[in-house]
Amino acid sequence: MKILVTLTADQIAPRFDLCTEVLIAQFNDDRTGPEPRTVLLPGPSADELCSLILKEGIDIVVCGGIEDSFFQYLIWKKVRVIDRVIGPSAKALQLALEEGLRAGAVI
Amino acid sequence: MSGQIEIIDIMNGIPHGVALIDKQLRIFSMNRILEVMTGYSTQAVQGIECNYVLRTDRDEWLNKALNNGGETLICEGSVIDANRKRVSVRITASPLKGREGLDESLLLVIEDISMLKEMDIKLQGSPEKKALLGNSPKLQEIIELLPVFAYTDATLLITGETGTGKDLLAEAIHRSSKRSKYPFIKVNCGAIPETLLESELFGHVRGAFTGANSDKPGMFRLAQGGTLFLTEVGDLPLKLQVKLLTVLDDKEFYPLGSSKKTKADIRLITGTHRDLKQLLDEGKFREDLYYRLNVLRAHMPSLRERGDDVLLLMNHFLKEFNNNLGKRIKGFASSAIDYLLRYEYPGNVRELRNIIEHAVNICQGNIIQMAHLPAYILSAGNSNSGKDKKSGGQLSETKEEPTVFSASKREFVSWPEIEKGRILETMMATGGNRSEAALKLGWSRSTLWRKIKHYGLE
Structure with missing residues (x-):
C-alpha cells in the first residue's frame, strides 16, 4: 500500500492546491516498509500533484482542504482521499495505515 | 454572564464567519457560521493555528495583520470550505488590545464574497471578454x-x-x-x-x-x-x-x-x-x-499591423453576437474570410466589430456569406486589397500592389473612372504633392487641379 501525505513542515498542509512538499510511504502487507521519503514539488499546483499521485500509484492521499473537482478526479482514479485532516503528518500516516483515519479528523 | 459568553453571542450575531485568534495565530473561538464553513467545532480546533482550520491562501498576510501596529487590515483571498468548494472571501483583521487574556489578539471576519465576484463578472463582462485579444507581436508587446x-x-x-x-x-x-x-x-x-x-x-x-x-x-x-x-x-x-x-x-x-x-x-x-x-x-x-x-x-x-489577429477577432465577435442575438451561425464562407482578411480597416477593431455585428444580424443561415457583409466595404473605393494573407489555410493568389484602387481595377468600366483611379494612385505615390503628381501624369498643375475638382477628389 502506498500513502501520500501533503506537507507543511511536519504538519499536514492545509491546502492541497498550495502544497509544495509531500511525504510518500510504502508498506508491505505486514505493515513494514522502507523509510518514507519526502518529495519537493516544483511549485504549488493541484494538477501536477494529481499527476504525481497517479504516476506513483498512490492508494491513499491524506490532505487538508481539497477542491471537489480534484477530489472527484482522484476517487474516479481509484485513489482514496482522506481530506480536511489537521495534525502531524507522521501520526496521520500511522492512523491511515491502521485504517483509523477519517475525513475531518483533528489529530 | 461571563465576558466570554458575551463575546460568543456578539460573534454569533455577525452574519459572517468570525474567529478570535491569539497572538500565536491559534484559534480561540469561532462563531457558528465559521464552524459550518470550516466543518470543525470550536472545541475541536481550539489552540490550533488558524490557517490549518480556515484553509486560506493568505496565511502570510495573517502574520502581517498581527504586527500592523493596531491598524485594521482587509484582504481578499479564498478558502476551501467543508464542502470542498473554493470560496472567495474578504478577510478583515482587527487587532484587539487591553482585554484580559486577549492582549494582542485578532478578530477575523471572513466574509463570503463569491456572489459579489460573480455579479462583478456579469456586470463588467468576463475577463476574457474584456481582455485584449490577439497574438500578433505588436499587441503581445503591449x-x-x-x-x-x-x-x-x-x-x-x-x-x-x-x-x-x-x-x-x-x-x-x-x-x-x-x-x-x-x-x-x-x-x-x-x-x-x-x-x-x-x-x-x-x-x-x-x-x-x-x-x-x-x-x-x-x-x-x-x-x-x-x-x-x-x-x-x-x-x-x-x-x-x-x-x-x-x-x-x-x-x-x-x-x-x-x-x-x-x-x-x-x-x-x-x-x-x-x-x-x-x-x-x-x-x-x-x-x-x-x-x-x-x-x-x-x-x-492598427489592425493592419496585427496580421492574423483579424481572424481571431472575427471569430470572437461572431461568438459574442451569436450569444447576444441568440443565433447559431457556425462561421464564415471562405470568400467572406478572404475578403475580410484583405480589407484595410480604417476604423480598426471597432470597424471589424461593426462589420461582424451587421453580418450576424443580416445572416439568416448558418454561414456568413459575402452578401451579408456591409455594402460599403464591398464598394470599389473601399475594397482595399493588396495584403497577401492566409485564408483558411490557403495563400491568396492575388498579388496586386498595395494601393487604394488596385484591387478593383477590373471593375473600372469607363475612362473617367480609370482617370480618377490614376490620379489617386499618383497622388498616393507622391504623398499628396500635386506638382510632382502633375509631372508624373504629364499634365500641367492646373489641369490636375481642374480634374481633381471635377472628380470631387479634394
Whole structure:
C-alpha cells in the first residue's frame, strides 16, 4: 500500500492546491516498509500533484482542504482521499495505515 | 454572564464567519457560521493555528495583520470550505488590545464574497471578454508591458488610430492596478463643449456661473482614488491644458468658483489618435504638458499591423453576437474570410466589430456569406486589397500592389473612372504633392487641379 501525505513542515498542509512538499510511504502487507521519503514539488499546483499521485500509484492521499473537482478526479482514479485532516503528518500516516483515519479528523 | 459568553453571542450575531485568534495565530473561538464553513467545532480546533482550520491562501498576510501596529487590515483571498468548494472571501483583521487574556489578539471576519465576484463578472463582462485579444507581436508587446503600466502611478499616454482599443487598454491597466477597487472614469475631451469641459473635469460650486444651481463634484473628484482616463487629450483647449498641468504638479485643484483646494488622488491616463508632436509644432498643445503626460507611452497597433489577429477577432465577435442575438451561425464562407482578411480597416477593431455585428444580424443561415457583409466595404473605393494573407489555410493568389484602387481595377468600366483611379494612385505615390503628381501624369498643375475638382477628389 502506498500513502501520500501533503506537507507543511511536519504538519499536514492545509491546502492541497498550495502544497509544495509531500511525504510518500510504502508498506508491505505486514505493515513494514522502507523509510518514507519526502518529495519537493516544483511549485504549488493541484494538477501536477494529481499527476504525481497517479504516476506513483498512490492508494491513499491524506490532505487538508481539497477542491471537489480534484477530489472527484482522484476517487474516479481509484485513489482514496482522506481530506480536511489537521495534525502531524507522521501520526496521520500511522492512523491511515491502521485504517483509523477519517475525513475531518483533528489529530 | 461571563465576558466570554458575551463575546460568543456578539460573534454569533455577525452574519459572517468570525474567529478570535491569539497572538500565536491559534484559534480561540469561532462563531457558528465559521464552524459550518470550516466543518470543525470550536472545541475541536481550539489552540490550533488558524490557517490549518480556515484553509486560506493568505496565511502570510495573517502574520502581517498581527504586527500592523493596531491598524485594521482587509484582504481578499479564498478558502476551501467543508464542502470542498473554493470560496472567495474578504478577510478583515482587527487587532484587539487591553482585554484580559486577549492582549494582542485578532478578530477575523471572513466574509463570503463569491456572489459579489460573480455579479462583478456579469456586470463588467468576463475577463476574457474584456481582455485584449490577439497574438500578433505588436499587441503581445503591449500585453507584456501591461503589468508594468499597472504597477506604477506614472501618467501614461496611449496613442493609436481610432478604434484600436485605447480605452480597453486604459481600463485593463486600471483593473490590474492597486486602484482597481476605486472608480475608472473616462472623459472624452473632444466630445464636451469647451465651455463645459472645465466644469466637467474640475467641478463647480453653487453660484459659480449662471445656471450653477448646485455643487458639482467634477470627474477629478469622482475618480478619487481611482483612474481618470482623458481620451482625445489632443482636443483639450489650451486654457485647460494649463490647469491640467497644475493639477498634475500640485495634486490639488480649485473647483470653479471655489476658494477651497481639493486633493486629487488619481492616476491619469490619456489617449489620443492625433500626433501630439505635430500639435506641439502648430502651437496647439503645450510642450510642458506633453512631457508631463508622456512619462509612459503605449502605442496601440492598427489592425493592419496585427496580421492574423483579424481572424481571431472575427471569430470572437461572431461568438459574442451569436450569444447576444441568440443565433447559431457556425462561421464564415471562405470568400467572406478572404475578403475580410484583405480589407484595410480604417476604423480598426471597432470597424471589424461593426462589420461582424451587421453580418450576424443580416445572416439568416448558418454561414456568413459575402452578401451579408456591409455594402460599403464591398464598394470599389473601399475594397482595399493588396495584403497577401492566409485564408483558411490557403495563400491568396492575388498579388496586386498595395494601393487604394488596385484591387478593383477590373471593375473600372469607363475612362473617367480609370482617370480618377490614376490620379489617386499618383497622388498616393507622391504623398499628396500635386506638382510632382502633375509631372508624373504629364499634365500641367492646373489641369490636375481642374480634374481633381471635377472628380470631387479634394
